[in-house]
Amino acid sequence: xxxxxxxxxxxxxxxxxxxxxxxxxxxxxxxxxxxxxxxxxxxxxxxxxxxxxxxxxxxxxxxxxxxxxxxxxxxxxxxxxxxxxxxxxxxxxxxxxxxxxxxxxxxxxxxxxxxxxxxxxxxxxxxxxxxxxxxxxxxxxxxxxxxxxxxxxxxxxxxxxxxxxxxxxxxxxxxxxxxxxxxxxxxxxxxxxxxxxxxxxxxxxxxxxxxxxxxxxxxxxxxxxxxxxxxxxxxxxxxxxxxxxxxxxxxxxxxxxxxxxxxxxxxxxxxxxxxxxxxxxxxxxxxxxxxxxxxxxxxxxxxxxxxxxxxxxxxxxxxxxxxxxxxxxxxxxxxxxxxxxxxxxxxxxxxxxxxxxxxxxxxxxxxxxxxxxxxxxxxxxxxxxxxxxxxxxxxxxxxxxxxxxxxxxxxxxxxxxxxxxxxxxxxxxxxxxxxxxxxxxxxxxxxxxxxxxxxxxxxxxxxxxxxxxxxxxxxxxxxxxxxxx
Amino acid sequence: xxxxxxxxxxxxxxxxxxxxxxxxxxxxxxxxxxxxxxxxxxxxxxxxxxxxxxxxxxxxxxxxxxxxxxxxxxxxxxxxxxxxxxxxxxxxxxx
Ligand SMILES: [Zn+2]
Numbered sequence: 001x002x003x004x005x006x007x008x009x010x011x012x013x014x015x016x017x018x019x020x021x022x023x024x025x026x027x028x029x030x031x032x033x034x035x036x037x038x039x040x041x042x043x044x045x046x047x048x049x050x051x052x053x054x055x056x057x058x059x060x061x062x063x064x065x066x067x068x069x070x071x072x073x074x075x076x077x078x079x080x081x082x083x084x085x086x087x088x089x090x091x092x093x094x095x096x097x098x099x100x101x102x103x104x105x106x107x108x109x110x111x112x113x114x115x116x117x118x119x120x121x122x123x124x125x126x127x128x129x130x131x132x133x134x135x136x137x138x139x140x141x142x143x144x145x146x147x148x149x150x151x152x153x154x155x156x157x158x159x160x161x162x163x164x165x166x167x168x169x170x171x172x173x174x175x176x177x178x179x180x181x182x183x184x185x186x187x188x189x190x191x192x193x194x195x196x197x198x199x200x201x202x203x204x205x206x207x208x209x210x211x212x213x214x215x216x217x218x219x220x221x222x223x224x225x226x227x228x229x230x231x232x233x234x235x236x237x238x239x240x241x242x243x244x245x246x247x248x249x250x251x252x253x254x255x256x257x258x259x260x261x262x263x264x265x266x267x268x269x270x271x272x273x274x275x276x277x278x279x280x281x282x283x284x285x286x287x288x289x290x291x292x293x294x295x296x297x298x299x300x301x302x303x304x305x306x307x308x309x310x311x312x313x314x315x316x317x318x319x320x321x322x323x324x325x326x327x328x329x330x331x332x333x334x335x336x337x338x339x340x341x342x343x344x345x346x347x348x349x350x351x352x353x354x355x356x357x358x359x360x361x362x363x364x365x366x367x368x369x370x371x372x373x374x375x376x377x378x379x380x381x382x383x384x385x386x387x388x389x390x391x392x393x394x395x396x397x398x399x400x401x402x403x404x405x406x407x408x409x410x411x412x413x414x415x416x417x418x419x420x421x422x423x424x425x426x427x428x429x430x431x432x433x434x435x436x437x438x439x440x441x442x443x444x445x446x447x448x449x450x451x452x453x454x455x456x457x458x459x460x461x462x463x464x465x466x467x468x469x470x471x472x473x474x475x476x477x478x479x480x481x482x483x484x485x
Numbered sequence: 486x487x488x489x490x491x492x493x494x495x496x497x498x499x500x501x502x503x504x505x506x507x508x509x510x511x512x513x514x515x516x517x518x519x520x521x522x523x524x525x526x527x528x529x530x531x532x533x534x535x536x537x538x539x540x541x542x543x544x545x546x547x548x549x550x551x552x553x554x555x556x557x558x559x560x561x562x563x564x565x566x567x568x569x570x571x572x573x574x575x576x577x578x579x580x
Contacts, residue, residue, distance in 0.1 A: 026553030055547035275538030
């Protein structure tokens with residue numbers, strides 16, 4: 001049934017910009033301050049005040065525009081978007097309507113089958129955030145205006161996504177770009193990245209769009225996919241029953257897994273935009289654009305491709321390592337510090353970061369940069385493994401120590417006497433002793449129970465506190481066991 | 486150009502204002518008078534004139550991203566008709 005239909009999704013993504021101060025006043029943007037403490041007459045909407053634009057916001061927005069292949073408008077203006085809500089003291093939000101600063105861009109997303117798709121970006125504009133309303137009380141609503149005036153960019157896509165999966169990919173790509181650029185922390189759960197979706201479906205082959213709905217309140221990546229799937233199915237079911245879709249806004253309820261229609265406000269969209277007379281136009285010339293171009297870092301899609309070619313890493317590894325810029329840079333710094341540089345040691349570094357370090361940062365919810373294990377020390381650990389100084393098993397114990405105290409691996413190895421035992425004659429002596437003490441197991445092995453090799457390896461490791469070089473242990477064991485003398 | 490009483494009602498609603506029938510009639514008449522007066526501007530040919538959004542011919546007035554002075558929560562709440570420190574208090578907006 002669903003195969004007859006195709007989905008049309010467009011996303012509006014809001015990103016809170018990582019500036020120190022608000023968009024039009026010098027109040028701090030610090031998250032989690034006491035309610036109504038980061039305020040001044042400008043963001044409180046007092047009469048007679050004059051907003052002045054924070055230049056950093058323009059720089060950040062141009063940066064995002066360039067990173068998403070937009071045209072940067074040489075002249076752009078601010079507009080007032082008028083509506084009444086208690087968390088908007090001025091009665092209007094300063095935004096951009098005509099002449100947004102960036103327009104006509106695109107990004108590339110990767111689809112399941114390894115093909116890529118271009119998703120158009122209609123516009124990116126600058127605006128200010130509203131405050132926060134708290135509805136917990138029975139009779140009143142409480143208002144905190146700390147967030148009023150915090151700078152946002154709104155990135156509006158073309159209606160070019162054809163499934164919830166594509167929308168998810170697009171949103172992930174946007175998050176990756178803003179975090180790589182360092183203009184937004186990309187945290188959906190805390191609301192620094194927000195996403196609204198316009199959704200409609202139509203029969204395959206139809207050329208016109210049918211009525212769309214707007215889905216809001218999807219405050220995690222998982223919710224976005226779920227909410228969109230819910231809404232797509234709801235619309236298809238309506239059409240299948242011969243009913244029609246009403247143009248409305250739905251709010252996603254993550255607890256009940258349903259999208260609930262917002263009470264209809266027929267005049268809610270009459271925002272009566274007009275140019276804000278308090279703010280002068282922004283003019284961006286070639287020189288300014290070129291200065292910002294110089295600051296664009298290597299973007300995730302390019303980094304991903306380079307990791308595959310330069311370090312011979314599997315695509316999966318490269319994807320995981322480039323998801324976050326910090327992790328990618330940590331990896332590269334580790335590689336730079338390796339003594340032995342070849343595809344095997346690169347892969348070893350990738351494995352350590354993907355399994356050990358990413359596990360720790362996920363568990364402790366910290367940035368990789370805050371770990372006590374520095375890239376230079378991880379490189380030393382990997383060198384010690386690849387030159388046979390320590391075994392992979394011992395390396396894990398050393399890593400645990402490094403995590404706790406940030407010591408260099410060599411210090412831990414020497415302090416604890418963890419150097420791998422590779423002396424063949426010494427290992428042979430130990431093995432001879434073990435074989436002598438366990439004649440009945442030796443007989444069983446020789447009768448064909450080859451899996452008993454594990455028992456002997458275990459015994460060797462016990463006697464050497466895990467320090468014996470497993471490769472040499474295996475060699476000598478097999479030589480001795482297979483020699484039936 | 487003229488406005489109907491329906492449009493005036495709509496504008497009043499958007500502004501969260503309510504008026505009685507007589508006031509509505511009066512405002513509709515007054516608004517139309519103003520619009521008719523301003524209508525004179527349409528006599529000018531503005532075909533090749535770019536719309537002006539700012540009367541001051543300035544561009545790029547910026548501030549640096551440096552934290553400045555804020556006011557205290559007490560001061561911020563001082564002019565509001567209703568408060569519950571440290572919040573502003575307003576009639577409930579959603580159920
Ligand atoms: Zn302020």
